[in-house]
Amino acid sequence: MIKHLLSMDQLAAKDITLILDTAESLRQVTDRPIKKLPTLRGRTVCNLFYEASTRTRISFELAAKRLSADVINFSADAKSSVSKGESFKDTAWTLEAMGVDAIVVRHGSSGAPHQLSNWATASVINAGDGAHEHPTQALLDLFSMREHFKDFSGLKVAIVGDIMHSRVARSNIKGLITMGADVTVSGPPTLIPPQVASWGAKVSYDIEPILPETDVCYLLRVQQERQSEQLFPSLREYAALWGLDARRMKLMPEQSLVMHPGPMNRGVEIGADVSESPRSIVLNQVANGLAVRMSLLYLMLGAPNQEAAA
Amino acid sequence: MSVYLIRGGRVVDPAAGTDRPADVVVRDGVVSDVGAGLDAPDAEVLEAQGAVVAPGLVDLHCHLREPGREDEETIASASRAAAAGGYTALCAMPNTDPVADSAAIVEKVWATGRAAGLVDVVPAGSISRGLQGLRLADIGEMARSAARVRIFTDDGRGVQSSLFARRAMEYIVGFDGIYAEHCEDESLAAGGQMHEGERSAVLGLRGIPSEAEELMAARDIALARLTGCRLHLLHVSCARTVELVRRAKAEGIRVTAEATPHHFTLTDAALEGYDPNAKVQPPLRTENDRLAVIAGLADGTLDAVATDHAPHALEEKDQELTFAPPGMVGLELALGLTLTELVEPGHLGLAEALDRLSTAPARLLGLDGHGGPIEPGAPANLVVFDPSAGWEVDPDAFHSKSRNTPLAGRKLRGRVLHTLFKGRPTVRDGQVSDRELAAR
Numbered sequence: 001m002i003k004h005l006l007s008m009d010q011l012a013a014k015d016i017t018l019i020l021d022t023a024e025s026l027r028q029v030t031d032r033p034i035k036k037l038p039t040l041r042g043r044t045v046c047n048l049f050y051e052a053s054t055r056t057r058i059s060f061e062l063a064a065k066r067l068s069a070d071v072i073n074f075s076a077d078a079k080s081s082v083s084k085g086e087s088f089k090d091t092a093w094t095l096e097a098m099g100v101d102a103i104v105v106r107h108g109s110s111g112a113p114h115q116l117s118n119w120a121t122a123s124v125i126n127a128g129d130g131a132h133e134h135p136t137q138a139l140l141d142l143f144s145m146r147e148h149f150k151d152f153s154g155l156k157v158a159i160v161g162d163i164m165h166s167r168v169a170r171s172n173i174k175g176l177i178t179m180g181a182d183v184t185v186s187g188p189p190t191l192i193p194p195q196v197a198s199w200g201a202k203v204s205y206d207i208e209p210i211l212p213e214t215d216v217c218y219l220l221r222v223q224q225e226r227q228s229e230q231l232f233p234s235l236r237e238y239a240a241l242w243g244l245d246a247r248r249m250k251l252m253p254e255q256s257l258v259m260h261p262g263p264m265n266r267g268v269e270i271g272a273d274v275s276e277s278p279r280s281i282v283l284n285q286v287a288n289g290l291a292v293r294m295s296l297l298y299l300m301l302g303a304p305n306q307e308a309a310a
Numbered sequence: 311m312s313v314y315l316i317r318g319g320r321v322v323d324p325a326a327g328t329d330r331p332a333d334v335v336v337r338d339g340v341v342s343d344v345g346a347g348l349d350a351p352d353a354e355v356l357e358a359q360g361a362v363v364a365p366g367l368v369d370l371h372c373h374l375r376e377p378g379r380e381d382e383e384t385i386a387s388a389s390r391a392a393a394a395g396g397y398t399a400l401c402a403m404p405n406t407d408p409v410a411d412s413a414a415i416v417e418k419v420w421a422t423g424r425a426a427g428l429v430d431v432v433p434a435g436s437i438s439r440g441l442q443g444l445r446l447a448d449i450g451e452m453a454r455s456a457a458r459v460r461i462f463t464d465d466g467r468g469v470q471s472s473l474f475a476r477r478a479m480e481y482i483v484g485f486d487g488i489y490a491e492h493c494e495d496e497s498l499a500a501g502g503q504m505h506e507g508e509r510s511a512v513l514g515l516r517g518i519p520s521e522a523e524e525l526m527a528a529r530d531i532a533l534a535r536l537t538g539c540r541l542h543l544l545h546v547s548c549a550r551t552v553e554l555v556r557r558a559k560a561e562g563i564r565v566t567a568e569a570t571p572h573h574f575t576l577t578d579a580a581l582e583g584y585d586p587n588a589k590v591q592p593p594l595r596t597e598n599d600r601l602a603v604i605a606g607l608a609d610g611t612l613d614a615v616a617t618d619h620a621p622h623a624l625e626e627k628d629q630e631l632t633f634a635p636p637g638m639v640g641l642e643l644a645l646g647l648t649l650t651e652l653v654e655p656g657h658l659g660l661a662e663a664l665d666r667l668s669t670a671p672a673r674l675l676g677l678d679g680h681g682g683p684i685e686p687g688a689p690a691n692l693v694v695f696d697p698s699a700g701w702e703v704d705p706d707a708f709h710s711k712s713r714n715t716p717l718a719g720r721k722l723r724g725r726v727l728h729t730l731f732k733g734r735p736t737v738r739d740g741q742v743s744d745r746e747l748a749a750r
Contacts, residue, residue, distance in 0.1 A: 111584030132514030
């Protein structure tokens with residue numbers, strides 16, 4: 001298995017399948033009365049979060065604890081070390097000196113986990129870096145899709161919203177294309193990078209024509225600040241043109257799903273009734289996140305024969 | 311009285327248009343004789359077998375960080391780095407702290423350079439007070455000062471207001487000065503970390519489009535046409551800017567331009583590992599741009615190779631890429647990179663390369679005594695280098711106080727053996743000899 005997980009680029013289809021299969025067996029642990037495995041006993045995982053996050057940090061914390069690892073949480077504001085505070089590198093070295101085995105890092109600066117992996121001997125897991133990637137989110141999304149559709153081959157996924165600034169979109173597009181899915185992105189033209197075609201995804205600025213052909217409609221959170229940067233005129237217009245409301249959802253096939261990485265802006269990118277529909281699997285995504293993160297920690301830190309696991 | 315015999319070299323003199331085996335005798339600061347088989351019994355011999363003897367290099371663009379950031383570089387440390395790199399003259403950018411926007415500051419920089427005594431330090435003055443782009447700096451007083459400032463620039467920033475740029479050009483033309491622009495439209499470039507393109511999109515880093523440079527270059531060329539002011543475009547990074555300069559020159563507009571070694575050596579691929587040392591402004595661009603910059607240097611559209619030597623403290627570069635300041639050091643790498651990337655692959659002849667590194671920038675700065683010709687009576691500002699000697703870039707060996715370069719470990723050709731500044735060796739047998747100089 002890989003030493004660090006920085007980007008979905010590192011994972012071939014067989015690696016992703018192994019991670020998802022392992023997650024599937026580990027999920028059964030969650031159904032036991034004693035929800036714990038001894039695999040990572042004596043290992044230490046540090047959650048190093050330079051950006052506020054509730055679900056990702058808690059999910060990683062719980063995943064590590066279910067595998068009996070010791071967990072430490074370190075939160076800090078991302079700012080230039082020159083302006084104030086301890087530098088990112090000094091923090092990394094401090095954690096090294098304490099002998100942590102894995103550092104789960106979230107940072108607002110794209111590439112920060114790459115840089116950390118140059119400084120640290122511990123395994124680095126990217127829990128979201130700037131507008132770059134969020135690979136564990138993509139893995140849990142793939143896991144959630146696989147629960148409902150047997151095969152990724154030919155699966156039609158629409159990713160809607162701010163592709164430009166979304167690490168979730170980058171990781172998901174890479175993972176889905178690696179697994180053979182068919183990806184179309186939609187959203188305001190200002191938020192779709194012109195390079196998307198070279199990533200293997202199709203573009204449709206208009207959401208409605210693609211919905212009848214969509215198996216999974218993946219909605220991204222709209223950040224308020226994009227409106228103030230004049231990337232689209234108003235939240236009202238965004239909702240009117242790209243929001244998935246009940247009427248639009250009816251355009252999708254009957255077995256199709258709605259996904260969202262959370263937290264949701266109800267009434268903007270997702271209608272309140274859509275978010276509560278049985279075809280919305282947002283809460284399954286959260287539950288699956290735990291299993292997928294357990295799987296990763298198990299494979300990266302705990303597998304007895306790491307060569308064999310890969 | 312000091313006499314040196316530079317023996318057995320190949321004298322390449324772009325100013326005279328000559329390239330021949332010859333000895334050079336330097337007497338009391340000036341070249342006294344150039345020719346085959348010279349003998350000077352009273353001279354110290356500087357061996358130049360297999361080496362090239364050329365006019366000392368002239369850098370149009372470097373950041374010496376003094377006053378204000380003496381932890382990163384001083385005029386003295388930059389002078390040592392420059393001598394080690396084969397330079398005999400430097401143009402110091404004005405974005406210091408305080409900004410070189412008045413006669414007092416430029417005279418101080420000039421005098422500190424003289425005291426260091428290893429190269430001619432030629433200060434550039436800012437265009438606007440405090441680089442704010444709002445009020446004119448003391449342009450006339452700087453031009454008339456002891457430093458005799460000729461180049462005015464807000465380098466580090468472009469002048470954003472077209473009206474202000476026009477007024478500055480109209481004023482500078484009266485002092486026969488040069489308006490030098492850091493071409494960057496800040497509204498397009500804001501927050502950018504690297505070249506905007508395929509790679510920035512994948513890396514999730516905000517991009518700086520080529521158009522941010524192109525638009526300001528086009529505006530300035532139009533304003534130079536309007537005002538008649540001499541315009542110099544700093545660190546040209548993209549193909550379309552090269553083409554704009556080519557057309558402007560064909561039209562007869564008084565425009566010159568420079569390119570840096572990093573823009574003709576590297577592309578945005580250097581950012582793939584998020585190395586903060588590869589972050590520079592303007593950013594490293596695409597292979598197509600790199601080739602266009604080389605073609606521009608080859609056909610003379612781009613007049614000079616300039617380093618944009620930008621030292622930064624380790625703690626500033628050794629942090630998250632988005633927090634790290636842009637820039638890389640260049641004084642000790644420019645000759646090696648030019649020989650390795652431009653001359654060895656055959657893009658430029660050796661004489662053309664030395665023209666871009668010395669003769670052309672000396673002429674642009676109006677620096678008498680630099681850039682050749684190497685002839686009796688001329689001040690002996692010379693570099694002697696072995697064009698075939700290979701070496702590996704080792705930042706720990708830099709004379710600069712800073713080590714920020716993404717080129718550590720790179721194998722280069724062309725090693726400086728001797729540098730002579732006003733007839734005295736500042737580098738002898740590859741060693742900077744400032745202590746020896748100071749003892750005299």
